[in-house]
Amino acid sequence: MRLNRATGxxxxxxxxxxxxxxxxxxxxxxxxTRVIPARIFGATPAGVKIELLVVRFDAxxxxxxxxxxKKLKAGMRIDFGRGLSAAFSRREGDIxxxxxxxxxxxxxxxxxxxxxxxxxxxMGREEEPLDRERYQTVFAAKDxxxxxxxxxxxxxxxxxxxxxxxxxxRQHVCLHVGPGTFKPITEEDITRHAVDPEYADVPPAxxxxxxxxxxxxGRVVAVGTTVTRSLETAARHxxxxxxxxxxxxxxGFEFRAVDALITNFHLPKSSLLVLxxxxxxxxxxLAAYAAAVKERYRFYSYGDAMLII
Numbered sequence: 001m002r003l004n005r006a007t008g009x010x011x012x013x014x015x016x017x018x019x020x021x022x023x024x025x026x027x028x029x030x031x032x033t034r035v036i037p038a039r040i041f042g043a044t045p046a047g048v049k050i051e052l053l054v055v056r057f058d059a060x061x062x063x064x065x066x067x068x069x070k071k072l073k074a075g076m077r078i079d080f081g082r083g084l085s086a087a088f089s090r091r092e093g094d095i096x097x098x099x100x101x102x103x104x105x106x107x108x109x110x111x112x113x114x115x116x117x118x119x120x121x122x123m124g125r126e127e128e129p130l131d132r133e134r135y136q137t138v139f140a141a142k143d144x145x146x147x148x149x150x151x152x153x154x155x156x157x158x159x160x161x162x163x164x165x166x167x168x169x170r171q172h173v174c175l176h177v178g179p180g181t182f183k184p185i186t187e188e189d190i191t192r193h194a195v196d197p198e199y200a201d202v203p204p205a206x207x208x209x210x211x212x213x214x215x216x217x218g219r220v221v222a223v224g225t226t227v228t229r230s231l232e233t234a235a236r237h238x239x240x241x242x243x244x245x246x247x248x249x250x251x252g253f254e255f256r257a258v259d260a261l262i263t264n265f266h267l268p269k270s271s272l273l274v275l276x277x278x279x280x281x282x283x284x285x286l287a288a289y290a291a292a293v294k295e296r297y298r299f300y301s302y303g304d305a306m307l308i309i
Contacts, residue, residue: 001306003288005280010291015154021307024167025218031149031226032172034140037115042080050078053118055146055178057104065179066096082114118146120301144176150301151224151262171209175200175226184269190250195271197244200230207239219259225272231257249275251282260309265292265299280308
């Protein structure tokens, strides 16, 4: 779906039509993060089953989303098999903190060898061998995410080639997607919601390219909400940024970097939906979603896309 945020006009396309919807001289920015197989299964000495989704390594500690977190007590050991064990340290909100009996580099290799790709729960099945590549963008390069930046899943090498032939430039940032991306908004006043920090890296040279794009009449096209948050964070730090970002974008936000957005259709009460509403305008976005339902667009991670321009 293409949504004109100035007029509210909606048109319907296939994603392969994208080169015809962008202009020569536009710059498309992609998130090159790569999903790691960070979902692992273990058990306590008493036989209590525990499931971890590793989301962060920090100073010898491992932070994870835990299924069964309330069952854990400080010092309790968990065995994951194949030579891997850990001790539960503490709870920080909804996150469990662990000390693994393995150095970080060795643990990361263990995850790559034995961990599972964290597929979206609504798929209702376990990982299959092909998921290791299917749940990645074709430009994924830097390990660190516990979920794919889903707007990028629509691209193929052939389509990227067609965009290049059209004269659409391509740049990359990196934001490692964490579980906080999917944390639902529970506040009545959405401005009171807070997103969890995620690591973002926007190279210094990138903003010079984006400035040149704008000076020559081109548009900066963010592929996904992660790219949008990365670029808008960098715009507020002088044009480059490397570190955690907890930027929450809601209606009334002043966009300084992004001129167009490619994004999927998002869940209600999500910060992703609120970001899209901030960019398109609340009423225009609601009208577009109503049209998407009528036209039987697919929602969520493996769903269809919209271009807000």
